[in-house]
Amino acid sequence: MIKKPPGIEDIFPDKITKWNYVLETAKNIFKIYNYKEIIIPLIEFTEVFARGLGDETDIVSKEMFSFKDRGDRDLSLRPEGTASVVRALVENGEYNRLALNKFFYFGPMFRAERPQKGRLRQFNQFGAELFGSDHPFHDFEVISLMNDMAKRLPIKDYELLLNSIGCQRCRPNFILELSKYYESHYDQLCQECQRRLKKNPLRLLDCKNKDCQKLKEDAPKISSFLCQDCQDHHAEVKKYLDSAQIDYQDDFNLVRGLDYYNKTTFEFVTKALGGQNAFAAGGRYDNLVEQFGGKPTPAIGFAAGLERILLLLDDLTIDSVALDAFLIHSGGKTLEIALEIVNFLRQNNISVDLDPVNTNFKPQFKRADREKAKIAIIIGEEELEKGIFSVKNLISGTQQKIVRSELIEFFKKNF
Numbered sequence: 001m002i003k004k005p006p007g008i009e010d011i012f013p014d015k016i017t018k019w020n021y022v023l024e025t026a027k028n029i030f031k032i033y034n035y036k037e038i039i040i041p042l043i044e045f046t047e048v049f050a051r052g053l054g055d056e057t058d059i060v061s062k063e064m065f066s067f068k069d070r071g072d073r074d075l076s077l078r079p080e081g082t083a084s085v086v087r088a089l090v091e092n093g094e095y096n097r098l099a100l101n102k103f104f105y106f107g108p109m110f111r112a113e114r115p116q117k118g119r120l121r122q123f124n125q126f127g128a129e130l131f132g133s134d135h136p137f138h139d140f141e142v143i144s145l146m147n148d149m150a151k152r153l154p155i156k157d158y159e160l161l162l163n164s165i166g167c168q169r170c171r172p173n174f175i176l177e178l179s180k181y182y183e184s185h186y187d188q189l190c191q192e193c194q195r196r197l198k199k200n201p202l203r204l205l206d207c208k209n210k211d212c213q214k215l216k217e218d219a220p221k222i223s224s225f226l227c228q229d230c231q232d233h234h235a236e237v238k239k240y241l242d243s244a245q246i247d248y249q250d251d252f253n254l255v256r257g258l259d260y261y262n263k264t265t266f267e268f269v270t271k272a273l274g275g276q277n278a279f280a281a282g283g284r285y286d287n288l289v290e291q292f293g294g295k296p297t298p299a300i301g302f303a304a305g306l307e308r309i310l311l312l313l314d315d316l317t318i319d320s321v322a323l324d325a326f327l328i329h330s331g332g333k334t335l336e337i338a339l340e341i342v343n344f345l346r347q348n349n350i351s352v353d354l355d356p357v358n359t360n361f362k363p364q365f366k367r368a369d370r371e372k373a374k375i376a377i378i379i380g381e382e383e384l385e386k387g388i389f390s391v392k393n394l395i396s397g398t399q400q401k402i403v404r405s406e407l408i409e410f411f412k413k414n415f
């Protein structure tokens, strides 16, 4: 038997009902907030992510599925959506000229992480990216959008973590102090952090190693280094959150695992997910469009992990879409008529199915049950003779006889 690779899932119909429910809820809220759908490619030149996310990030340095195509070009499966949306915006003249763009996307992302509960190698994100505004209201808007989604789904007992990681003006001072602090504790750092210290000291605040986590407690805090502009921006974001009564926790170590962020960073977390506690995350990235060759365009966005959200909605029951009718026959001429009726009903937008092989009523009724059919239309020898069908309501158990010409009217009246 050939199996699927590790960290990759098949999604069977029993999961799809909830899957679609989450997506429909998300799409609804995107619409309410006036975000428009964009479809971005699964494959990009590796450069898009190396430049966008940063060479030193875990994602780029060790988690991408990269390969050469037949033309010897370096390509990668997308590990996230933001860099692709930025690349697409800069490449597209028409949208690039607009003052404000609000996009949302959905689809699979690929990261070669160690698979565990809530951490897959192929997973699905839905996300939003807003371009052309540095107004703190828009930081609030994307946070509020994700918060509305979490409430509406509903996800229980989650927290919103909030930070500002400053800008190109104030962050260097912080990084200098951070480096000094960690250099003085160099021997206590894990090997990876000793390496990070030279290349990208901010990443040390991201480390999951226990000893490094402990060191983090006394590390300098970005909040003491923010310039006036960043302080004001952060205070405004909080003001909007407060007036919308959206609770948040300050988390001064929330630097996020991607290099493109500045100012606002945030994560929606819950203990129910264990180690992989974030089900949505994002932040501001005012310099990325320019880095991709576009005109200076402030931006902010977030992405949510669909599989993690589904884990959180385990207890939620959603009625799967039921079948309108299941046709039950006893073979021979009754099957011929049943097939005719199936076609007729489908042409009239009534969802219907039948089993052309089984001629016993019992297994056919069982199948009708399994398919959650609302009505069984029975065409037996007796029905054939008299030219009328027995119609059984499988929910109430009531049964009646109707002639063929009344079938459509019957469905119109009953559903």
Ligand code: HAM
Residues within 6 Å of the ligand: 079, 080, 081, 082, 111, 113, 118, 119, 120, 121, 123, 124, 125, 127, 128, 129, 257, 278, 279, 280, 281, 282, 283, 284, 300, 301, 302, 303, 304, 305, 306, 307, 308
């Ligand atoms: P991220 O934090 O890397 O941010 O991913 C966002 C969400 O995707 C996570 O909170 C998590 O729910 C889900 N996720 C990430 N990795 C995995 C995985 N291996 N398995 C299952 N779920 C996963 C981004 O991707 C940024 N692009 C978000 C953003 C958009 N920032 C600004 N705009």
